Amino acid sequence: MRHLWINFESVSLRSRQIQTYNNALNKSNYTYRHGSQEKLGILLVNLGSPEAPETHAVRRYLAEFLWDKRVVDAPRWLWWFILHGIILRTRPARSAAAYKKVWTDQGSPLIATARLQTQAIEKALMKKFRGDIIVDLAMRYGRPSIKDGLHALRKAGARRLLILPMYPQYSATTTASVFDEVTHVLRHWRWLPDLRFINQYHDHPKYIKALANSIRNHWDKNGRGDKLLFSFHGIPQRYADDGDPYFCHCQKTARLTAEALQLDDKEWQLVFQSRFGKEPWLQPYCDETLQQLPKDGIKSVDIICPGFSADCLETLEEINVENRELFLEAGGEQFHYIPALNTSEEHIDALNEVLTAHSFGWPETMPNWDAGKRAVEDNKTRERALKMGAKQ
Numbered sequence: 001m002r003h004l005w006i007n008f009e010s011v012s013l014r015s016r017q018i019q020t021y022n023n024a025l026n027k028s029n030y031t032y033r034h035g036s037q038e039k040l041g042i043l044l045v046n047l048g049s050p051e052a053p054e055t056h057a058v059r060r061y062l063a064e065f066l067w068d069k070r071v072v073d074a075p076r077w078l079w080w081f082i083l084h085g086i087i088l089r090t091r092p093a094r095s096a097a098a099y100k101k102v103w104t105d106q107g108s109p110l111i112a113t114a115r116l117q118t119q120a121i122e123k124a125l126m127k128k129f130r131g132d133i134i135v136d137l138a139m140r141y142g143r144p145s146i147k148d149g150l151h152a153l154r155k156a157g158a159r160r161l162l163i164l165p166m167y168p169q170y171s172a173t174t175t176a177s178v179f180d181e182v183t184h185v186l187r188h189w190r191w192l193p194d195l196r197f198i199n200q201y202h203d204h205p206k207y208i209k210a211l212a213n214s215i216r217n218h219w220d221k222n223g224r225g226d227k228l229l230f231s232f233h234g235i236p237q238r239y240a241d242d243g244d245p246y247f248c249h250c251q252k253t254a255r256l257t258a259e260a261l262q263l264d265d266k267e268w269q270l271v272f273q274s275r276f277g278k279e280p281w282l283q284p285y286c287d288e289t290l291q292q293l294p295k296d297g298i299k300s301v302d303i304i305c306p307g308f309s310a311d312c313l314e315t316l317e318e319i320n321v322e323n324r325e326l327f328l329e330a331g332g333e334q335f336h337y338i339p340a341l342n343t344s345e346e347h348i349d350a351l352n353e354v355l356t357a358h359s360f361g362w363p364e365t366m367p368n369w370d371a372g373k374r375a376v377e378d379n380k381t382r383e384r385a386l387k388m389g390a391k392q
Contacts, residue, residue: 042133043135043149058093117310132364140174160193169202203253226298227293231319294327
């Protein structure tokens, strides 16, 4: 009992230390100051990546990712034993080997591309609005974390926050999970910012145009295959049956893009990849479709993954390596992966249009916004407050 009591004291002490640290952080960096210059903060959020293509780093990343109840909604006690007793003992090594195939000198391809997207979006928005706009990046799992991203924006003076999950199609497994984490962080803040959250942009005209033009450009350079496949990350069929609109969003994105390309129904197909576990997921499955197509006389395919805003393990390794091999081994002759939109000019423009629409009415995006004039007014506000006895 003595050892147990010591452990409880240790846990209690650690809890008090964390609370003390958080209180100090709030008081030192984020206390209200009269006349402080307010800004619009935009946080772009993508899925995340291990910090290194090594087993221990992948295990840490998967432990966070797969423990999210939005991702796997099994009973916690049962899933804990499956996750820690089976999955995290076997999958990290295999996943690490896959990550090594796509790792770059800049690290994770997803995070490297996301950083470039962040810089491009901030540059374009600052030029467009000439206002105080800050754009930062966060990952739902791993680093940079949502907590760090929100704190950085607040420290930089952001009093209005716009959150863009970089998932065009809504799903509770992705978009809602970002919302969960954002609100989890904000519930510990004393002074909450104005907050807007972008739910999806799966049918935005400029996003569809960017996809269609990306496909056209690929065909101009490489020729056109017998069939175009739109591959989206799958989710369990049960999630869709329970009301997740993801399946319909994927269908609409693919249909609108096919219409923009003037394709008939036989020239394109929608498939779902990355299934995990034994229960049924959204169908048709990408891997099974690619193995069947050569038997149906389709010898060349083009494949694009519209649900991924940046190339990552699921596109570069799963699609362009594993699924390519399946197609060729089944008798296929030509397999062309069309890259994600990444940092293309049209993609950045589409995302800026989405952000602009959702920031409507905020000062920084108004035509008459003058950052210099606002700074003068803020300074006068501070002077008046200090004369009236304010401490800061």
